[in-house]
Amino acid sequence: MIIDVEKFSAVEEPLWRELEGLLVRVEEDPGFKLTLDQARRLHYLYERTSADLGKLVTFSSEPELRRYLESLVARAYSEIHETRSRERRFKPFTWFMHTLPQTFRRHIKAFWLSVAITIVGTLFGTFAMTFDSEAKQAILPEMFASHLGDPTERVREEETAKEDRYAGKKASFSAFLMRNNITVSIKAMALGMTYGVGTIILLFYNGIILGLVGTDYIMAGQTKFLLGWLLPHGVIEIPAILIAGQAGLVLANALIGWGRRERLTVRLREVSRDLTTIIIGVALMLVWAGFIEAFMSQYHAPVLPYSVKIAFGCVELVVLVLFLSRAGFQKSVATK
Amino acid sequence: MKTTTLQIKTPEGIVFSQTLASPMARFLAFMLDLLCIGALLTAIQLLMRFAMFINPDIAAAAGMLLYFVVTLGYSIVMEWWWRGQTIGKRVLKLRVVDAEGMRLEFNQVVIRNLLRMVDLLPAFYVVGGLSAFVSRKAQRLGDIAANTVVIRIPKIFQPDLEQLLPGKFNSLRAYPHLEARLRQRVSPAEASVALQAIMRRDEFEPAARVQLFSELAAHFKGKVEFPAEATEGIADEQYVRNVADVLYRTDARKKTREAATA
Numbered sequence: 001m002i003i004d005v006e007k008f009s010a011v012e013e014p015l016w017r018e019l020e021g022l023l024v025r026v027e028e029d030p031g032f033k034l035t036l037d038q039a040r041r042l043h044y045l046y047e048r049t050s051a052d053l054g055k056l057v058t059f060s061s062e063p064e065l066r067r068y069l070e071s072l073v074a075r076a077y078s079e080i081h082e083t084r085s086r087e088r089r090f091k092p093f094t095w096f097m098h099t100l101p102q103t104f105r106r107h108i109k110a111f112w113l114s115v116a117i118t119i120v121g122t123l124f125g126t127f128a129m130t131f132d133s134e135a136k137q138a139i140l141p142e143m144f145a146s147h148l149g150d151p152t153e154r155v156r157e158e159e160t161a162k163e164d165r166y167a168g169k170k171a172s173f174s175a176f177l178m179r180n181n182i183t184v185s186i187k188a189m190a191l192g193m194t195y196g197v198g199t200i201i202l203l204f205y206n207g208i209i210l211g212l213v214g215t216d217y218i219m220a221g222q223t224k225f226l227l228g229w230l231l232p233h234g235v236i237e238i239p240a241i242l243i244a245g246q247a248g249l250v251l252a253n254a255l256i257g258w259g260r261r262e263r264l265t266v267r268l269r270e271v272s273r274d275l276t277t278i279i280i281g282v283a284l285m286l287v288w289a290g291f292i293e294a295f296m297s298q299y300h301a302p303v304l305p306y307s308v309k310i311a312f313g314c315v316e317l318v319v320l321v322l323f324l325s326r327a328g329f330q331k332s333v334a335t336k
Numbered sequence: 337m338k339t340t341t342l343q344i345k346t347p348e349g350i351v352f353s354q355t356l357a358s359p360m361a362r363f364l365a366f367m368l369d370l371l372c373i374g375a376l377l378t379a380i381q382l383l384m385r386f387a388m389f390i391n392p393d394i395a396a397a398a399g400m401l402l403y404f405v406v407t408l409g410y411s412i413v414m415e416w417w418w419r420g421q422t423i424g425k426r427v428l429k430l431r432v433v434d435a436e437g438m439r440l441e442f443n444q445v446v447i448r449n450l451l452r453m454v455d456l457l458p459a460f461y462v463v464g465g466l467s468a469f470v471s472r473k474a475q476r477l478g479d480i481a482a483n484t485v486v487i488r489i490p491k492i493f494q495p496d497l498e499q500l501l502p503g504k505f506n507s508l509r510a511y512p513h514l515e516a517r518l519r520q521r522v523s524p525a526e527a528s529v530a531l532q533a534i535m536r537r538d539e540f541e542p543a544a545r546v547q548l549f550s551e552l553a554a555h556f557k558g559k560v561e562f563p564a565e566a567t568e569g570i571a572d573e574q575y576v577r578n579v580a581d582v583l584y585r586t587d588a589r590k591k592t593r594e595a596a597t598a
Contacts, residue, residue, distance in 0.1 A: 078439045176400060
């Protein structure tokens with residue numbers, strides 16, 4: 001086909017510019033909603049530009065024009081053929097009260113699997129601590145060095161301490177805990193890309209540490225101290241790690257695709273928004289847990305009675321369970 | 337099979353392609369980004385040094401958190417803000433796009449950057465590098481999970497077209513219908529070969545140059561046959577120049593027409 005490119009450009013250029021203008025409006029404002037007429041016009045302009053590109057594609061002399069049309073068609077294609085719902089303006093309250101708990105519940109099986117793996121790890125840790133006196137030294141990482149000694153001795157030191165060990169460094173300790181725990185959570189999710197093997201190992205190992213430390217204090221008769229120390233931050237921190245593990249298992253499931261006919265890219269596309277929601281939720285939980293651990297968990301009786309700490313932990317747990325199981329429930333049902 | 341281009345075919349039957357970024361270009365962009373992150377962290381460090389005088393504990397905590405947020409969030413914020421580009425990618429003309437030509441979403445940006453933690457394992461991007469090497473679309477694990485690819489935005493080469501026929505008469509221009517046919521029959525790749533041959537003529541040995549232009553002239557003569565009076569007495573190199581002039585200087589015709597009208 002022979003085309004007079006100049007004439008062709010002169011006739012079509014206003015339409016290309018119109019399409020470009022429409023695309024700029026759609027791309028720059030996530031809240032911008034096309035009217036029916038605008039949507040029809042966008043579709044018409046896209047098809048017309050596609051046809052123009054089809055005419056020009058074998059035309060050697062207009063590389064710049066061809067590239068311009070290719071970029072226009074590519075941009076319009078992504079707007080027209082995109083089937084995922086458009087990201088509207090971010091509403092923090094709606095996201096926190098509805099999207100987050102709904103997303104958590106949508107993948108509840110992965111959460112229970114994450115819990116089961118951690119429980120197996122905890123049982124293993126308990127078993128190791130009960131039957132092998134050297135297990136604690138062999139397994140606990142360096143950052144748990146303060147737990148390598150005798151629990152009774154630690155409790156005595158904590159309860160008789162005359163001065164605040166964390167005076168002048170509570171905020172930095174809190175920041176350290178937040179950073180460390182969020183890093184572990186991201187790893188738990190990211191390791192889902194190892195077909196879940198990495199996530200499972202991480203959850204299992206966390207369970208072992210929990211089992212070792214818990215059993216050590218219980219065997220030493222320091223259960224009340226253990227609960228007072230662990231509950232205020234642990235009831236948020238441990239579920240947060242479990243939820244991060246849930247995200248890793250969701251990712252692994254999408255990767256493996258058991259019993260699914262969709263392509264890998266479709267499966268991964270389906271879960272990517274949920275993974276982002278979950279991991280941001282986990283990070284928020286860990287910010288809270290880090291704050292509580294530095295400013296509350298490290299203070300023991302007589303400064304802070306155990307009953308108060310345990311009660312606080314129980315209240316937190318109830319609120320968390322209610323939040324994850326009930327928040328956004330009506331909306332979720334309505335959506336279904 | 338490994339590919340260097342991402343081709344997307346629309347339901348309308350139109351194919352548009354994008355060139356995938358090479359691992360080396362991506363590595364260089366990453367190094368540039370590391371420099372930017374380093375500069376940001378140095379600025380934070382200086383700021384915190386002043387803050388230490390007010391409250392050392394808060395300053396240390398803020399420094400630690402800012403350090404974490406910057407290292408983790410730099411790429412997320414930049415890629416979201418600049419539609420798939422960081423400073424390093426912008427300099428190297430790279431861009432993150434959806435692997436199927438769809439809109440790049442915030443969650444894709446988050447996932448590909450958070451999964452960098454696995455790509456970095458065990459050290460120096462070994463897992464990510466291997467994945468990009470093996471993957472058909474040169475994707476690291478983060479890209480696979482987020483369904484993204486990194487493409488190269490080619491710089492459109494604007495040749496100095498005045499070099500083609502500096503003030504010389506082009507006999508092919510006397511036949512507009514054959515000109516149009518030539519422009520239609522020559523593929524973009526063939527046109528590019530002709531242009532490159534002219535632009536780089538001085539790099540060839542004389543004998544090789546004569547042979548190259550002879551082959552190119554024969555090739556283009558086979559595409560469209562111009563009347564003998566248009567081609568007689570023209571050297572092969574000049575013929576190729578005339579062809580390239582017809583193919584690339586579309587405005588020359590317009591200028592000639594405008595001059596004639598004036």
